[in-house]
Amino acid sequence: MSAPRGTADARLRAALDLTEYDVILVNSSAGKDSQAMLDLVAQLAREQDVLDHVTVLHCDLGRVEWPGTAELAREQADHYGIRFEVRRREQGDLLDQVRHRGKWPSAAARYCTSDQKRAPARKLITQLVGELALSRQAKVLNCMGLRAEESTARLHRAELQRDDAASSGRREVTTWLPIHAWTEAQVWARIKASGVRYHPAYDQGMTRLSCSLCVLASRADVVRGAQLRPELAAEYAALESEIGHRFRVDLSMAQIIELASSAGGRAA
Known part of the structure; x- marks a missing residue:
């Protein structure tokens, strides 16, 4: 299957005007879905002349992360000439947190996501909005590489939705899932078409690049x-x-x- 650059991209261009957003944050784990999403967002931002509004964020998970992941996330952002930031939970990595809580995360208690990824991302959004020093409420587009076919929960996620918890009087944050409808085959086709290096863990038998x-x-x-x-x-x-x-x-x-x-x- 070829990379979905035609009809899918045309639909996204018609549906979303990136020029409306002051900050466009691309969350990158350096995994396949993040990588395909970054390629798409970079293309659309370049076409709409707002590439300078885009920042790539990698939340460093410490020792539980695959070796070389943070470096690869930077390499992928550099390929598109996009600002790159790394953030991490200041109180320690996941194993520190598990020891403190006395329990592992689970599908019902995903504190790993909320504390290791979502909280650092919100802090960066605060920083990026502050750098703009706007006299009005900033508009933030928070891009995530979640896909519907990965789970039932993700299937029912809206592709574009206001994030009330992250929004405030200073900023309105909208969560966007650019590749929500894509299949895994489409993701890999996009990556191969881009020519950008992907993580070697996939060639070693892994299907996902989380912890x-x-x-x-x-x-x-x-x-x-x-x-x-x-x-x-x-x-x-x-x-x-x-x-x-x-x-x-x-x-x-x-x-x-x-x-x-x-x-x-x-x-x-």
């Missing part, structure tokens, strides 16, 4: 992650034992390590 060992990842991904990062998996297992809380209800980190070391671990 190296993510509580929300598929069984295959978390087992493969433990194979690729055995020292980190051991650290997770030690913490699991320390706090007395399983990594996942259906799968402990100790079990994941066993699967990773078995002959059929890769295909588990």
Whole structure:
């Protein structure tokens, strides 16, 4: 399938005028969806002559992140000539937070997303709006690479929606999901057409580039992650034992390590 540059891009151009926004923030994990989204947003911003309104943000997850991720996110932003910023949770990374809470995140309690990503992003939005020193309410477009086919929850997300929690008297924040309707095949086609380097973890068998060992990842991904990062998996297992809380209800980190070391671990 070819990169969706024709009809899809025309629809987006007609539906969204980027010149209306003072700040356009592209959240980048350096994963495939972020990368495809960045390529699209950069194209549209260049066509509308607002590339200087765009900033790429990478929330550094510390030791739980795949090696080289922050550097790759910067490389991808530099390719388009876009400002790049890194932010991180000041109180420590995810493992520090898990130890403090005594529990792992879960689908019902995604404090990892709210504290490690959403909160740092809002702080950067405050900074970017402050730099403009506008005498009116700033308009902010917060771009995220979520896709409908990834989960039921994401399927029902609106492509464009005002973020009341992030908005204030000084700024109106709108969340935009530019590639919400795209398939995984379309994402990879866009990346290959761009010629920009993607993370090598995909070629090593990973299907997503979140935390190296993510509580929300598929069984295959978390087992493969433990194979690729055995020292980190051991650290997770030690913490699991320390706090007395399983990594996942259906799968402990100790079990994941066993699967990773078995002959059929890769295909588990």
